[in-house]
Amino acid sequence: MAEQKEEVFYGTVLIKAKEIMDFILESRVSPTLKEISENVDMTKSTVLKILKTLEHCGYVRRTEDAKQYYLGTMFLAYAQKVNHTFDIRQITMPHLATLVSEIEETVNLGIVENQQITLLDKIESNSTVYLVARVGGQMHMYSSSMGKAILAEYSDDEISRYVSATSFEKLTPNTMTDISSLIEDVGKVKKRGYAFDNEENQPDIFCVGFSLCKNNHIYGAFSVSMPKYRASEEKIANIIEEGKKIQAKILSEL
Amino acid sequence: MAEQKEEVFYGTVLIKAKEIMDFILESRVSPTLKEISENVDMTKSTVLKILKTLEHCGYVRRTEDAKQYYLGTMFLAYAQKVNHTFDIRQITMPHLATLVSEIEETVNLGIVENQQITLLDKIESNSTVYLVARVGGQMHMYSSSMGKAILAEYSDDEISRYVSATSFEKLTPNTMTDISSLIEDVGKVKKRGYAFDNEENQPDIFCVGFSLCKNNHIYGAFSVSMPKYRASEEKIANIIEEGKKIQAKILSEL
DNA sequence: CGTTTTTTTGCAATTTACGCAACGTTCTAG
């Protein structure tokens, strides 16, 4: 009987603080103490005390009337460091920029993190209105073109470890939630060298994904995303051609 | 006897976590557990447990060999939200970009945070090699052109509150550490409408700062910074002229 | 292969934090 292996973590305060900051992150408008405490399921006093500490740390700020909370600028410094640490970004983004100008669709850069794809950066083309994901956001490997491109770089062992550790969720009618069709698709990607996301992650969004791997090291992946109606056969062919070129150029610099 | 009013904060774990993350931030290379524990003055076991929680939260990651720690991509999401919250940035940056192209020197955008100037963003000109400050970094109000530009918007009351709450540090030979000369300088700024930093914050760096205030609300400030040797009289005159124009344009949109 | 260095685990004392309830303050309505 596979009991849900409930890992124990220290720092309950930290996790609570994260919940609070994540709630502020998700809120469309800066929330009040009451709103936060209701949504993260803690008493107002607890939330207030954590918020005070967070404020002292520079992680949250409050509006002049001290009613609403929003995220602090300390994160700008952290994020800059992150961007510097992940220098894949510096190497890849210039190339991806040329790719955008060539094909006039949004290009995304992602890395693998905790069995998921984290969107490191993206360049939107002029014609884009569709929001695929926010920078810093995450998506599943099994439902995204970048994820499947990377899965195709895994050994059979790694793939089976991934699928057994993952619970599949049907995000759209097209999402592959059964292991066999996912493995079949990944097999195709291995032969082709690129992956598709045919409205599997988000309705109406079609993506072509390319991995960025060299010397058995997975640096990340990039993808081109567009609304389904613009994904004509000739366009896809063009994207594959240009994408492969860019992929080769990036790999030569990694 | 003015006893150091030691404010009590809850969430000691949070503050310790911040110390750890800040140490990682400051480190040139990703530090190991040992290095962290030595520098933040906590036992290794404590640091390890906090790091595990931080890792779980997505705030830190470790290298493949699990030895070195670095900041996680979660901060990219937070930072993006911060940038969105501070929409001054979106309004000002286009104008500051034109300013950069006109005068060919680095332009900085800052906001007031906790009696200090936080650098929100900057645009470096081609000719720049000098590093004034990193985005997300902070500088004193008394030693920076942006700070003094904002001090000039304060009432006499607010200024005296600021100086009494501040301990002045001589960062360079030119730093104004006595209250009288600072107040005198701020008085000049009030009349002129712009502030100078004549190597007061960093040797060899000269800045001209402009405040961004409207309806008694302080949105922030911007400055032009350059190496001292390029700060000729005619150049300064040009910066003042163009800076004032840009300041007016930005204010009309705030 | 033994020795040293570093990372990880378990544990019990101590410290810290949680939420209750009461208080202050601000907003709302009659």
Add this chain to the structure above:
DNA sequence: CTAGAACGTTGCGTAAATTGCAAAAAAACG
């Protein structure tokens, strides 16, 4: 203008999390 409600803040006792020690495990080194 006053009463009442709603929200934010504070203090405190108990309950729970955290700390650092010491010891084990793992890795690095010669």
